[in-house]
Amino acid sequence: MKIRIYWILLLFTIGAKVKAQERDVPNYSFSLKAAIDYAFTHQTAILNATIDEEIARNTVKQTIGIGLPQVSTSYSFQDFLKLPTTLLPGEFSNPPSSTPIPVKFGTKYNSTANIELNQLLFDGTYIVGLQASKTYKELSIRNSKRTRIETAVAVSKAYYSALVSQEQLQLIDANLTQLTKSLNDTEALFKNGFAEKIDVDRLQVLKNNLETERENVISLFAINTDLLKFQMGMPVQANLTLTDKISNVRAEPVVMPMADTTAYKGRIEYSLLETQKKLNELDLKRQKSYFLPTLKGFASASKSFQSDSFSNHYDMSFPTSVIGFTLSWNLINGGQRIYQVANAKLAVKKSENDLFNAKNGITQEIATTQKMYTNSLRSVENQQRNLRLSEEILRVSRIKYEQGVGSSLEVTNAETTVKESQNNYIKALYDLLINKVDLDKATGRINY
Template sequence: MKKKTTRNKWLVFALLLLGFTTTQAQTEYRLTVKDAVDLALKNVADLKNLRIDSAKQEAQNKEIVGSALPQVSGSAQVAHYLTLPKVLFPSAGRTDIYTVLNQEGVKDGSGNTIAAKQEFSVQEFSFVQPWNVTAGVSLNQLLFQPDVFVGLIARKTSIAYATENIKIQEDKTREQVQKAYYQVLIAEQQLEVLQVSLQRFQKLLSDQEQLFKNGFIEKLDIDKTTVSFNNTKSTETQLKNMIELGYAALKFSMGLSQGDKIVLTEKLSTQTVKENILDDGSFNYNNRGEVRLLNTVQKLQELDVKRHRLGYLPTLAFFYQFQQQGMLNKNFSAFTGQNWFWFNSNLVGLNLSVPIFDGMQRKYKIQQAKYTLDKTTNTLDNVKKAIDLEKTSAQINLRNAILNMDAQQKNLELAERVYNTTKKKYEQGVGSSFEVLQADTELQRAQGNYFDALYNAVVARINYFKAIGQLN
């Protein structure tokens, strides 16, 4: 029995430790909408990858610069001939001697011409030494090469391209986070109002039970109120589930773990939605990241056309080579007093490569690059027209959303007055519970319509500032 008690204690301790560890791993964030956006810009994986791409582009730019700097390389070789390569030389033997005697008219003792004996031989000889050591260093400096020249010019433009990609993704992240944030925030405000309605129902049910005990109302009145209370309770449960799902979506859009806790601290009202929405007519297409990105693409493609055109120019490079060679032949030591013989060589020059005819390949590459540039120009023009449509649509939608929000706010205020008046009449005995329930139902409907209109107005505001390129 004592062992079992000890085991239970250890089990409780382990569970407490696990709970403490889980609590410690959870991070709590208290966030305004700006805080949420800033946190997302640091954590979102797509943005992290784009920043890595930007760093990679900088490394590629440095690689291009490196190709224009002097290139130095060294080499060394040690070789030993197991069998020396040889060449053949005619041997200066007896056949050659007799040939010379005949040409000079020399006779033998009998007065006859000396007959040459037909003998021919060759002698093997090698110019290579058994051991050979070679070491050298070479330097090459590119003076002009078209693709490297254009690559050096395009460095800033390529970095600008990577930067604009990051900014476009940042705008998308701002839009996603703000919409997710306000969706949860408005849902929480709606939940607070709904819980007030539940409190009203509980108070009404409590009052009705007393009235029923005193015989002033029927059981039917309590049943009607109970049905409305249960329906509101069900709506509360659905809204809580929606808020939980909204928090999960918000965490994902911010790049946070689902185990983290978020507390929203932003304050939202109809006046907040209406702030800074007046159009001063200062819209500039370059406020939109898509336009800036396409402008950068245009510059890169113009440089690509230039690169192909410069391909007709020659490539010029300077080079220098130094080499030292050593040969070993121990057989020479008896004559020279040394085994090794060393020789140096230096070489300097220019290497010029001139393209003469490439089968018209470069001409058609230039045409293809121009066609690609023309497509980008057409795309840019179409994007500007789409932005005009988006901006006009966003302005109209925002205007309508604000009008609807104001109307729903007035309806909510009116529904609250109707409910309060109906409730007072019921408490004074000149109204029915049915009228109270009906007024409460209309009040809940007005509240729901108001929060829907508020969220739609917030979304319209976000879309409007995105359309004009000023979403912060």
Template sequence: MKTKMKQLLALLLVMLWGGQIDAQDDLKFTLAEAQDYALTNSYVIQNSGLDVMAARKKVWETIAMGLPQISGSANYTKNIDAAKSPLPVAIIPKDFWDELGIPDDTPADGTYPISFAQKFNSDYGFTVDQLIFDGSYIVGIGSAKIYLQMATQTKEKTEIEIKHAVAQSYFMVLAAEENLQVMKENLANSQKLESDTRAMYDNGFSEEQDVDQMRLLVQKAENEILKAEREIRVARMVLKYTMGVDVESRIGLTDSLDGFINPLLRQKEEIGGFDYTSHIDFRLLDTQRQLSMKEFKLARSAYLPKINGFYSWSKIAYGNSGNLFKSSVPWFRSSMIGMNISVPIFTSGQQMAKVKQMQFAYQQAENEQKLAEQTLQKDYLTAVADVESAVDQFRNDVDNKQLARKIYNKTTIKYNNGISSSVELSQTETQYIQAQGAWVASVIQLLNSKITLDKAIGKL
């Protein structure tokens, strides 16, 4: 029985362990896969997509304003106290006085208030309106299409920003994990030194101060590991947030740092011109310029006449009975067709002032586009220089890290042979940790400078 229970427990542990492995392997990403995932699941991207869909509906809304508009109406009215008009009694035959409630002593040359309205009335009908000419409508259709173009380009820019943010976060995680691995190796080395020093102290070949110094090295290494683990947690949280992954999910990164760094060290960025007209920032400003031009034309179109056509059809019935829908009640039909023309004549300069404002706004948009040409060129040249500086800095920090590690290893050997002191060993270890930290910073700077260059070119 005990054997079966042990087998069952072993099976459950295998299943649980297998489930944990599967859970950990649920989400694994290369950088490209992480960026694609973000473009689908990021809430920012989803909102940009909704903006594009709304802009498409705005285009149709504008177009529909120039199409036939049909409206229907129906009314049912009971006159509680109908309006009356004074009527000379001389024109009313004497036989109708009692029916109309005219007193018999009313002077023949006098008047009496009479209501011509019946107690109930009802009507129904429809009206068709058709825009024939409106300059603002023609301009408005073009403006709506430009708004759609701007929404689409804004979504494209958002996608670029998201991919840039994902890449930055991805590199942060890789660098933090690489740093953690180095810190773990350093901790293992410090723990061995502490153990060896304690053994020497127990045998009378070392001082208690040396043991304490080695313990400080171990504690420092442990603190560096805790710091590195916190950095990984934060970097992973930022990456998941940027990608749109649930913060409780586990993700794995399958790309390596060397896969990103080595190509940058082998190639040299050639400085040259690039097609800034294809850059998303330039295209957005060009769209803004086009929109400003449309708004300028829209303001000028207010001087043009507006022409609308209409057709109206209705039926109406009257009666003193509440039921106007019985067959004995006649319904009278009416219809009309017509045209309305509105021509602006004088606005005391109000419209002229508006036209001038739109003209100035268009000139500003042109100036901003010209400025963008210079800005994009400047950003490109700056990004190239930053990549070159980052490569030089990285190589320098790699050399410093290797040199610091070499000094630390030699000092460790000297310490083990009684040639170097524990204080000197502690100093060289601190120097090595600082060199490792500088290397991590240079890795992040190098990779970020590359994606900044890609963004400046418009490749990302």
């Protein structure tokens, strides 16, 4: 009796823990737009891109600080356990001697307090560095924008993949309902002697295959949903419900771009290359600025304390102050600067080539995605018609079979044709939605 009570309490405890864990799992119902908005605040890549923006802003401030006044201070203390000895010529003694005279100079305790101000007055590389730091900040912002666009594309494709799996599951369920009805009717005819056992077996095989396919689609839907949660930065164990429908997505207008020779300018990839070209041009200016001199100003004030007794070490001080400037100019460095400037010019040339290639590639991408979307749209319409026709053929075949003017093989073939038409429709639908995302990306419509 005690053992039985123990097991009951244990099972009750485990059940309570499972229910508590289920309550702790968050539940979400998202449209595609809501899923993208969630990703913008939770996706790791976007969070890191935001951090990179902050790093770039701090780098700009750090660069500005190089040209601001630099103040430093120092303090030193020395205790000469033995004062250094200097040998003076014997001629200085009275009376003069040919033997050097050892003399100790200085005091036992010495300390110095110093404060120094340095100010950069002119440096060509600093001026260019300020411009480059701001461009670097611009580059980080555009990189962050590219990350948001790529995340939106990935989330959209994953969302559409899950929607297609849902649509496929609905079609299979509808087909399975009809097939189950046909199987039950055929079994009834077989029991009454109006059908053969092979007719029942054919339909049973189709039903078994369809049930297996249904299980596979359920697993595929779970995989696509988990992939969507991963792309969003959502915990995979969370529950996610998709609120958008395939019909609503297909009803959304898709702008088919006209021949536009400037469409490439709206793409973030082209903007990034423009920013990179600007950085290369600034690097060329920086290399040229090394031919100019550098001018720095400085001011320094210090106090030194000397005594042979530590107790009155700070009673007497000896102040020193100085101001001045330093002009430095590297005149000859073995021709290194000449080749550095030449390489910087070549880097600018490469940037120009990259821009031309990007312009050409984006134009080609827009034309290709437009054609692929048009073809996939036409394919979906054709597959829908084929699916409706195959369903009608199946309906007629069943009627003929029930009236005794058709064969069971005809019904089985019609069932197989419907299944193939459903698969073709699902594939065409998936291609349509993916091509829609690619077209929106190519034309710059996905722009966050």
